Amino acid sequence: MTDHLKFSPDILRRLGEELVPAIDQGIVELVKNAYDADATTCEIALVGLASGKGSISILDNGTGMTGKQIRRGWLVIGRSEKNKNSLTPKYNRVPVGDKGLGRLAALRLGDRVTLTTRPAAEPGKQYSLVLDWLQYENAELVEDVELAIKEADTDRPQGTEIRIENIGDRVSRGTVSKLARSLLLLSDPFARFGEQLEENKPKRNSSESDSDPGFSASLLTEEFNDLQAKVSQSYFNDAEYRIQAEVDDKGSAVFRILDWKGDVLHQAPADEAFDAPPFTFDLWAYILNSESFSTRTSTVSEVRNWLSELGGVHVYEDGIRVPPYGGADNDWLELNLRRARSPEGRPSTNTSVGRVKVTNIGGSLVQKTDRIGYVENFAFTELKRACVEALNWAARILLKERDRKREAEKQSKKEKAEKATKNLERVLNRTVKPTERRRVDSAIRSYVEQTEKEADSLREELELYRSLATAGMTSAVFAHEIGRPLKLIDSGIKGLMRLIPAEQQDAAGKRVERIQTSRDRLSSFVSIPLRLLSKSKRRTGKVDINAAIGSLVTMLEPVSAYYETVIEFVPSEDGLFFNGTEALLDGILLNLVLNSFNAFQRESFEQEKRRIKIETWSDTTSIVIRVEDNAGGIDGVGIEDIWLPGVTTVADGTGFGLTIVRDSIKDLNGTIHADALSDFGGARFTISLRPMRELFAK
């Protein structure tokens, strides 16, 4: 007698539920199976959810299954995709479904599953099968439960229906709307809008197969209709411009910027090849202000709503969406971060919608087991890199464009102003009595002066920003140069000491020590701008908050010692991470700490033991960083005014420190709260940041 490895029914639950935690994705997997069965429609009905005994049915018009296919295919759980190259027989589709665990998770949603299928291969025949999960609960081994495939005659057309019953309260409203979104986006909605990219369609030997009429899945609920109405509206024509990257099967890429009509405005081949499967990346970017919409039929708010539904950059593998890319809160190309770093010529996820259309016949892209996203292998990284390069290229072009436009505007404004002055002069001459003219002139002059004053103050602010930027860059440049003189001081001291006779070495030693201390202080002061501007600090990625703050505090040690100030750092017990740049975090903390140093030195404020405390922790939704001192708190300026540019209580201060802090935190999607006086004895700043999403926390 031969033995078999046998499975306990527990394995079914664990495989299904633990590997695919998202219910909606489980259902989508069933819908994908319909697509693979060459169906053109698939309807999902949710019945009686509120009753606590609800059911889900998935009905398609695909090719169905014969009894043999059920036995050899449908009932085999966990068979992985062997060959992406075997296309579906009728429409030559690249199979997208998962025959394995995702399906199991969906099927296990309820107590009981009924499969009814009418194969195209055997017209007039219907097969049905019931899976009663309660039986499995009671059985010892999976194999112990016997299944019967029933055969019957039918006059109904081909197709498959899966009915999952008694799903209880496992499907919430939130799940339903997520499901609706997933279904809508499943088959490329962009494709429906007749865009001009069809020549880029992957080449297939489609001679003997029918042309694919397309596939649509719909959810029979109210929500779905609303959503569909929103999504099916097309606002692609309202885009300000479209960025495109096209990568061919040899990996060479072309970047383009197109206008709303699809006409190419700029085009350039990429400098290097990308080792990614052939794909096209399109990003429609919008300028959401009333000015740019004044000549259009749609309104800003319509487009804004539509964009918020459609989301970011979606990935369609052979016509079917790969979640979570482009889903809510998924900014896999880091559009928002790039924009935060240099806003000009950079769309954000709120102002753009995009799509990557990839042909994965070679199978170099591998979806994760849980069907949420690709494994971040080389092919995927290259695909991402190509998209990013395209964005960077476009930003450069747009920036140049904008600069040119600005220059032209300046010129035309000047001309217009001159013309307007002449015009005014003419009108005044005609309409104002010479006796009144003096008064009118002086009124106009004072009006003009006022306007100019306002413009002046803005210009001044800008100039201050510019000079601060220049000061920063300059100090970094010279900081690099400081090494040489420091070295010279070291060797100079040693040389001098050798020249000093032994009996005077003691007296000289003291002075030399002072030079050494000053040299060390100089070097630590100088390292600050260097650290802030070092390239690695400005690279976006996962930032270990505690490590970053820790090293900042260490770097500041000579400075804080100089100011007789103790900086305590109390890091959280668990690691805290956010997605961004270390430089941004450094900038925030440095500004706050420098403010504290200044506060300690206020005229007629006394603090025997100067302390600054930095604490980090995480609560349920966010990372919290708190900086407080015992320098007596904020006075002389309203707490709500401290963020304004130019507001300062320090003579010769720029008043930009806290403005920069506020703006940096905004860039990180965080918030900051200031207390004028805390129990600690001074100002307290509490920063909340959004933690890094699991997906990116590799």
Next chain:
Amino acid sequence: MSEVIVFDVAHGNCCLIRSQNAHAVIDAPCKALLLNTLEDMRITCVDVAFISHADKDHIAGVIGLLTSESIELKKLYLNPDSQKDTRIWRQLRAALKVAERQGKCEVILSLTTVMPGIVSVGEVDVRVEAPSNSFAAGGSGSTDERGRRITSNSISAVLRVTTGEHPGLLLAGDIDEVGLDDALENGRDLTARTLVFPHHGGLPASSDATSFVETIMRAVTPSLVIFSNGRGKHDNPRPEIVGPVARTGCGIACTQMAHACNQSVIFKREHLEPHRAQGQEHGASCAGSMTIDLSGDGRRLASKHSAHQKFIDDAVETPMCRPAPPETDGPDVSQ
């Protein structure tokens, strides 16, 4: 006892006339030298001041005099200059407003050969030798009979300062060849024992330096020429001017030491008069401030003059005021 002090005020001009408790000031550049000197001399009242022309190195100090609370200025003569709607001119008007509030200064907007023609300061007569009324009326910006441009320097007032029959001092302001020709054509008497050379010894605007020097030296016939110059500023006096002056054989005294005379500054004060000199603290003074005796021969005190000459001989390396030694025909090869 009547005298004129020609102050070392660096680049600019400033003179103080003292005679029988009467005091007059002719021009003053910025800074406190004149005010501090007047205060230390316990002069609380300046009877009259003259502004030769509308340049700031002649006006700025008069502005200080007008606003001073410790010193009263009774009368101010100047020519309005239509070409010069400069800031310094507006500032002068503001200072006049201050003086007017304090009720202390009469302003006469004419400084020509006709009006006032001659002004007495104690025993001293201050004669206006230029510009003529008609020349001043044309004003700067117009052209003279020969079609030459009249600038503010052209209408600079030239004042001859004398006591009785004694030879005196000629203060030439910044006058150029155009203004000088006007004075000479009108037959003005410019002779004086000491000449404060026009324009700090700078080059005349358009004419040849040598002929300009010849014209003015022939007209004035001085035995001492003073350059009121600032070390480093504008490089005055110019060798093209000093050379021809020196060749006439008359004495030369510069308030400050030009770079061309000595590359580095010299901190010596034994030869300087006790009056303030702007260059003294920085080692820039050559003759420094100089007193001209109007009751005597219209020159510096002999002892002061010789002390200055000795200083030049001892300390100054390449003085422009010393005529170049006769050139030799190359090295002696007889050996």
Next chain:
Amino acid sequence: MELAGVEPPPSVTIIDDDPEDREDLMDLLRDHGIEPRPVNDRYGQDIDRLVADILAIGSSFVICDYRLQPKNFASFSGSKVVRRLGMSKQPAMLLTMYQSNNRLELRQERADMPVVVSRRDFEVERLGDYAEICRREFSDNPIDQRRPHRSLIAIRDIRNNHGPTELDVVIPNWRPDESIILPELCLAPGVTTGLEVGDYLLGDVNVGAEDEDDLFFRNVNEVIKACEISDL
């Protein structure tokens, strides 16, 4: 100058919160045969005690660092100390940072501080002069550079975008082509209202000053409106 060659004082009291700087200055003085007398204590807000301590030490000259706060020596500036010492006719000088950046802060107090020198320009050899400058001032006979004269102050610009109002002014009798910043705090309280660009102020200014940082302003209490000025 009228001061050249005044003998340095035999002992000098030093107030400097930074021990390194203090030791350095003390060595420098010792090298020139001058006895340094440091003040080592913490004074918080108690300027009276510091002034009393300094006077008790009885040196003929005092050198006081401008910034006393960084190392928590005191919570007031050295300028306050120098001014207080001046009231007691104790000759004292203020030593500012190596490259001074407190020009505007000091401008308001400069009138009451006869000697302010940056660390870069400080020369031990001139200590005698520094002391003499103070003594001359205490006996109402200030040196030329410190003598105030009623002067015209032309307003070129008025700025108050952020923080305290600042004027750009020209003092024709000092340097007719150079504009400097005058904090509104240097003006008498009454005159600031309705001030416009083009107006003139009248105040006591030491127009003999060589350097912008040595200028001081007292009794800036008269205005000449632009419209009052008549044509010539």
